[in-house]
Amino acid sequence: MNAIILAAGLGTRLRPLTDDRPKCLVPVLGVPMIEQQIRFLQESGISDIIVVSGYCAGRLDYLKALYGVKIVHNEYYNEYNNIYSLYLVREHFGDTYILEGDVYMPSNCLLTNISDSTYFAAYRENYEREWGLVVDDNLRVRKICPQNGTGYILSGISYWTQVDAAKIRMRIEELMASGDFSSLFWDDAVLQIQEELDIHCQPVQIYEIDTVSELRALEALLSQE
Numbered sequence: 001m002n003a004i005i006l007a008a009g010l011g012t013r014l015r016p017l018t019d020d021r022p023k024c025l026v027p028v029l030g031v032p033m034i035e036q037q038i039r040f041l042q043e044s045g046i047s048d049i050i051v052v053s054g055y056c057a058g059r060l061d062y063l064k065a066l067y068g069v070k071i072v073h074n075e076y077y078n079e080y081n082n083i084y085s086l087y088l089v090r091e092h093f094g095d096t097y098i099l100e101g102d103v104y105m106p107s108n109c110l111l112t113n114i115s116d117s118t119y120f121a122a123y124r125e126n127y128e129r130e131w132g133l134v135v136d137d138n139l140r141v142r143k144i145c146p147q148n149g150t151g152y153i154l155s156g157i158s159y160w161t162q163v164d165a166a167k168i169r170m171r172i173e174e175l176m177a178s179g180d181f182s183s184l185f186w187d188d189a190v191l192q193i194q195e196e197l198d199i200h201c202q203p204v205q206i207y208e209i210d211t212v213s214e215l216r217a218l219e220a221l222l223s224q225e
Contacts, residue, residue, distance in 0.1 A: 001048075002092060003041050005069075006085045006186075007034060007101030008054025008077035013211050014102075022056045024101030026209070029219055033104050033209070034060075038067045040108040041097065050092055051101075052085040054078070079182065086186040087172050094165040098186075100156035102209055106222060109157070109204040116200045117164040121152035123203060130154070131187060133201055141199040144191050154187060155206045164197045 011023025018026065024034035034051070041049055049069040053060050054077025063069050074085045082100070086093065097110065109120060119141060121133055131154040134143035144154075160168065171189040175181040190197065209215050 001046055001095050001097070003046050003049045003097040003099065004086070004089055004092065005034060005037060005049065005051045005099045005101055006082045007060065008052050008074040008082065008085050009102070010055045010078065011102065014209070014215070017212060017215075018055075020056065021059050022053070022101065025059060026102075026215065028104050028209070028215065029222060034063070034101050035067075036105060037099050037101070037103070038063065038069060040105055040110055041099075042067070043108055044110045044112050046097065046110075050089050052089060054085070081183060081185045083172060083175065083181055083184045083186040083189065087176055090169045090172060093160070093169055094162040095160075096165060097157070097159050100208070103156035104207045104209055104218065105157075106205060106207075109202075109206060111159070111202065114159050115161070117161050117198060118159045118200045118202045119152075119154055120157040120159075120202045120204045120206060122155040122206055123151065124153050125150045127153055131191075135201045139201040139203070141194075141201055144187075144194050144199075152201055152203065155204070156208050157204070157206060164199070167193055167196055 007022055007024040011018035014023055025032045051069050051071045052074050053071050054074045057073050072089055076084055128148045132147045132149055133141050133152040135141055168189050171193050207218055
């Protein structure tokens with residue numbers, strides 16, 4: 001089992017905190033989000049970790065010595081969405097956790113004994129313009145669709161078996177070959193072939209932080225707990 005952390009984005013909505021650093025290095029209660037992720041991965045027995053860098057890539061170099069992670073640079077971070085980041089490391093994708101670098105876990109929600117492709121999903125009420133999951137009584141994902149509503153949403157952490165990852169990898173390669181990918185996220189590849197995949201939902205408490213106000217609200221919430 002390995003892990004891929006996608007951390008190439010600009011994080012423009014978190015400025016000025018991202019003026020001089022990648023979004024994943026913005027601290028929550030003093031700890032950079034990506035360091036929290038790496039520590040939890042290692043606690044879960046996952047030492048093979050690849051970070052895909054982009055914006056302010058040099059600021060991530062210390063992670064190699066501190067945690068032993070590998071870093072792959074996405075030089076097109078300002079042109080393409082994160083589908084290109086995953087494309088760069090596609091040969092390592094299989095029996096893999098994928099984490100987006102701007103996701104904060106208050107506690108370790110990663111499963112050490114996992115055998116199904118799984119979206120780790122937060123429950124949100126009255127959400128708008130999110131990737132919603134329609135699940136059955138056994139929390140098997142029946143449909144993924146961008147929508148407004150109440151329920152489970154994609155929250156930036158997932159696990160993929162070798163079988164399902166191979167299908168996603170093939171779809172990403174097809175999209176790259178077509179040239180029609182610049183506006184796509186890697187989850188779009190999943191969306192396009194979702195009927196071919198066996199995906200489950202794992203409810204968790206995780207937070208994707210997009211703005212300074214969201215960060216401060218989360219820190220206030222966590223400080224009260």
